[in-house]
Amino acid sequence: MTDSFLNYSRYVSIFLPIAPLLIGLYHNRSKDFPYFYIIFLLAVSLSIDTVSVFVLPKFSNTSTISLHIYTLSEFIILALFFRTIIYDNTIKKWLVLMIIAFGLFKIADMVWITGTEKLDSLAITISSLFFTGLALYFYWQTFQRLEVESLERYPLFWINSGVLFYFAGNLITFMFSNYITQQGYEYFITHWLLHNLFSLFKYIAFSIGLWLLPRPQRISLS
Amino acid sequence: MASSASATNISLLIFAASGVVGLLLFFIFFIVYAYQQRSLRHKQKEQQLQVEMKHKMLQALVDGQERERERLSRDIHDSLGAQLSTIKLYLAELRTLPHNPHTDKLIQESMGLLTASIQDLRAISQDLMPQPLQKMGLINTLRTYCQKLSLAHKREVRFTTNANLLLIPDSTSLMIFRVIQEVINNAIKHGDSKMISVKLLDQIHELIINVEEDGIPYSWEEAKAQSQLNGLGILNIETRISLMNGILHQTNIDNKNVVSIKIPVHVE
Numbered sequence: 110m111t112d113s114f115l116n117y118s119r120y121v122s123i124f125l126p127i128a129p130l131l132i133g134l135y136h137n138r139s140k141d142f143p144y145f146y147i148i149f150l151l152a153v154s155l156s157i158d159t160v161s162v163f164v165l166p167k168f169s170n171t172s173t174i175s176l177h178i179y180t181l182s183e184f185i186i187l188a189l190f191f192r193t194i195i196y197d198n199t200i201k202k203w204l205v206l207m208i209i210a211f212g213l214f215k216i217a218d219m220v221w222i223t224g225t226e227k228l229d230s231l232a233i234t235i236s237s238l239f240f241t242g243l244a245l246y247f248y249w250q251t252f253q254r255l256e257v258e259s260l261e262r263y264p265l266f267w268i269n270s271g272v273l274f275y276f277a278g279n280l281i282t283f284m285f286s287n288y289i290t291q292q293g294y295e296y297f298i299t300h301w302l303l304h305n306l307f308s309l310f311k312y313i314a315f316s317i318g319l320w321l322l323p324r325p326q327r328i329s330l331s
Numbered sequence: 332m333a334s335s336a337s338a339t340n341i342s343l344l345i346f347a348a349s350g351v352v353g354l355l356l357f358f359i360f361f362i363v364y365a366y367q368q369r370s371l372r373h374k375q376k377e378q379q380l381q382v383e384m385k386h387k388m389l390q391a392l393v394d395g396q397e398r399e400r401e402r403l404s405r406d407i408h409d410s411l412g413a414q415l416s417t418i419k420l421y422l423a424e425l426r427t428l429p430h431n432p433h434t435d436k437l438i439q440e441s442m443g444l445l446t447a448s449i450q451d452l453r454a455i456s457q458d459l460m461p462q463p464l465q466k467m468g469l470i471n472t473l474r475t476y477c478q479k480l481s482l483a484h485k486r487e488v489r490f491t492t493n494a495n496l497l498l499i500p501d502s503t504s505l506m507i508f509r510v511i512q513e514v515i516n517n518a519i520k521h522g523d524s525k526m527i528s529v530k531l532l533d534q535i536h537e538l539i540i541n542v543e544e545d546g547i548p549y550s551w552e553e554a555k556a557q558s559q560l561n562g563l564g565i566l567n568i569e570t571r572i573s574l575m576n577g578i579l580h581q582t583n584i585d586n587k588n589v590v591s592i593k594i595p596v597h598v599e
Contacts, residue, residue, distance in 0.1 A: 248362065251366070252365075252366060252369060255369065255370050255373050257366075258370075260362070260363050260366040260367070261363050266362075270358075270359060270362075274355055278351070299343065303347060303348075306348050306351065307351075310351075310352075310355060
């Protein structure tokens with residue numbers, strides 16, 4: 110695998126959020142809050158990736174700062190998303206505390222622990238563990254309440270599945286990222302491509318979920 | 332050397348990706364399937380609860396009706412019956428006093444009317460709450476009931492059965508008696524029949540009740556739709572049969588109105 114392949118993969122991964130973003134913008138015209146957060150996350154992901162690939166290289170040798178910012182933004186937006194779909198009030202309160210705690214940790218991580226020049230594996234691992242747990246909890250909540258007639262037609266099921274695939278995959282890949290990157294450049298690329306693969310699953314699941322949102326109705330007065 | 336490592340990595344990646352895709356698809360199918368199963372079980376449980384609740388409500392309704400009948404029967408028998416008997420005693424006493432032929436005739440007629448009234452009252456009281464049911468059992472009570480009806484309405488009400496003794500709870504016996512009573516009442520009131528045949532067959536796991544009569548053909552469904560045939564009577568029959576988990580069927584065969592009922596019986 111060569112640098113050109115890696116670059117190709119990077120360019121492809123930038124544009125992955127475009128499809129779910131367009132679907133979401135078209136289907137979520139009522140601006141329902143849980144889906145609004147997902148659309149916002151897709152927009153943030155697209156913006157940060159674009160800046161990271163096209164703008165940052167002109168000013169700096171490394172673009173890892175954008176990854177740090179993305180990890181923090183992703184944590185805040187997804188925690189707010191789960192806050193709207195989880196019914197348990199105690200968990201909702203804990204989510205607010207977790208946002209503050211993770212925010213403080215991330216600043217400390219950027220300034221003292223990892224720095225902005227390296228990949229923030231520790232933060233990603235913590236974030237992955239957290240969202241894997243939340244996604245599993247959401248499955249449990251759905252199974253307990255049994256409010257949905259048909260699970261495969263339920264948008265939040267697909268979005269939650271996307272979150273679970275992505276973060277469970279990330280948890281494994283980033284937990285061993287230090288070891289993998291030490292094995293050589295080829296292994297690093299494999300690791301990075303696996304991460305992109307999990308992103309792809311996440312965006313496919315998000316696209317299905319947003320596609321299943323009720324379509325905007327055209328009201329005719331005649 | 333480098334290209335060999337690349338090829339290995341690509342193979343590894345393709346292998347890992349295929350495995351992950353397979354696992355994820357399996358996971359999605361598994362979650363959806365598990366959810367459907369759980370949802371189905373939940374719905375079945377809910378439906379069962381609804382049926383049980385309906386059953387309990389109907390049972391309460393029927394129990395209330397029976398209690399009211401029992402109270403009425405007791406009141407008629409104990410209060411009104413006793414008063415009429417006292418009047419009869421007074422009239423008998425009057426006969427011993429000096430009298431003239433006119434008062435004697437009036438007393439005689441009053442005694443006759445009173446005796447008839449007391450008999451009617453006892454019949455109404457019996458109808459409301461058949462006392463012999465607990466003592467004599469369902470079969471003998473039905474036999475006596477049909478004989479009395481034959482005499483009272485001057486038409487043949489025939490009762491046949493293959494059973495000597497039915498080991499069923501008193502509450503079930505009373506419900507079966509009420510059902511047959513209501514079916515016969517409908518036949519007498521609306522069918523204008525000359526002969527009514529009541530059959531009670533004791534099969535191994537079920538009781539079969541057949542009531543046939545040769546009156547004017549009618550259909551319960553049509554009668555219910557036209558709000559005729561004392562809709563409440565039919566509703567009472569249906570309610571009691573559903574409480575016994577029975578099956579009810581009404582039809583016309585060879586110019587006869589036939590009501591057939593199957594009631595499951597649990598043999599322990």
